[in-house]
Amino acid sequence: MELAGEALSWRHHGPALEVSLHRGPTNEIGTAMLRELEALVRYVDSGAGGARALILHSTLASGFCAGADLRELHEGIAERSERRRSQVGRISRRLPSPLRALTERGAKRVGKALVKREIGQFIDRVHSTFNALDEAPLVTIAAVHGPVFGGGFELALTADLIIAEKSARFCFPELRLGIIPGFGGIPRLERELGNALTRDLLLTGRSLGARRAAELGLVAQVVPRDGGLKSARRVAEQAARFDADTVGRAKRFLKKTPRARIAAEKKLFLEMVVEDRVADALGDFVSRTDVRPYLP
Numbered sequence: 001m002e003l004a005g006e007a008l009s010w011r012h013h014g015p016a017l018e019v020s021l022h023r024g025p026t027n028e029i030g031t032a033m034l035r036e037l038e039a040l041v042r043y044v045d046s047g048a049g050g051a052r053a054l055i056l057h058s059t060l061a062s063g064f065c066a067g068a069d070l071r072e073l074h075e076g077i078a079e080r081s082e083r084r085r086s087q088v089g090r091i092s093r094r095l096p097s098p099l100r101a102l103t104e105r106g107a108k109r110v111g112k113a114l115v116k117r118e119i120g121q122f123i124d125r126v127h128s129t130f131n132a133l134d135e136a137p138l139v140t141i142a143a144v145h146g147p148v149f150g151g152g153f154e155l156a157l158t159a160d161l162i163i164a165e166k167s168a169r170f171c172f173p174e175l176r177l178g179i180i181p182g183f184g185g186i187p188r189l190e191r192e193l194g195n196a197l198t199r200d201l202l203l204t205g206r207s208l209g210a211r212r213a214a215e216l217g218l219v220a221q222v223v224p225r226d227g228g229l230k231s232a233r234r235v236a237e238q239a240a241r242f243d244a245d246t247v248g249r250a251k252r253f254l255k256k257t258p259r260a261r262i263a264a265e266k267k268l269f270l271e272m273v274v275e276d277r278v279a280d281a282l283g284d285f286v287s288r289t290d291v292r293p294y295l296p
Helices: 031-045 070-092 097-134 150-156 185-193 195-204 210-216 228-239 244-254 259-273 276-287
Strands: 008-013 016-021 053-058 139-144 147-149 161-165 169-171 207-209 221-223
Touching: 008 031, 016 031, 016 228, 031 097, 053 228, 070 276, 097 150, 097 259, 139 150, 139 228, 147 150, 150 169, 150 185, 161 210, 161 228, 185 195, 185 259, 207 210, 210 221, 221 228
Parallel strands: 016 053, 053 139, 139 161, 147 169, 161 221
Antiparallel strands: 008 016, 169 207
């Protein structure tokens, strides 16, 4: 089975299921990408057509994935806020002056609760999808280049192995928006490398190059430009030599999904994302046209 979607495609190549991300500008994870990742998970759960490995890579020169679709997030929050303000305005005009301020404050709290609920539902879908990729019974390989930022970093962290082209850079820039990562990135990076490095990357917003990431053990191989997919195919062929049931059982032992920490991360993320400074930061982000709005 092959799929050619709006945000990603997949096809079989040898023992591997190759998943190509191709939604511009840099494979941001929004509703379209998530919907097709969910379809991928259903296919993997059904047996992945007999594939013994899964390779995630990007066909875009711009990079692997720049993170969550912040423009879509901003538009959704702005639309819901405007709808709420319009409703409150119609009600307030019919009330005595002393009650108007109370009505507006109450409506603001209700509006934030609605935003929190809707974003929470989206986050739940992301967690379900990323956990399924994390726990897939076959060997998963992320072949990355260019920006591997925010949600893209979180997606790469679900893979068993990361193969990085020299151009790859790994970064959690979320604090500049007034939030933390929300797709499970903090617990997964802690699982791989511990809390000290996670604090360093999150609290400074600095990025790791491919070579430094390999020195730390995050990246399995550093390869030349345009060499990621070729190297991932070689790894897939090597992994396919082992019995599938043995690989699945070994993986379940080696790689535990940190579900409790992921749930705690979600709770904090939702507390932060409805704050006014986040709306202001998202507004600034979507208004910029330079190539660095993702970075501090």
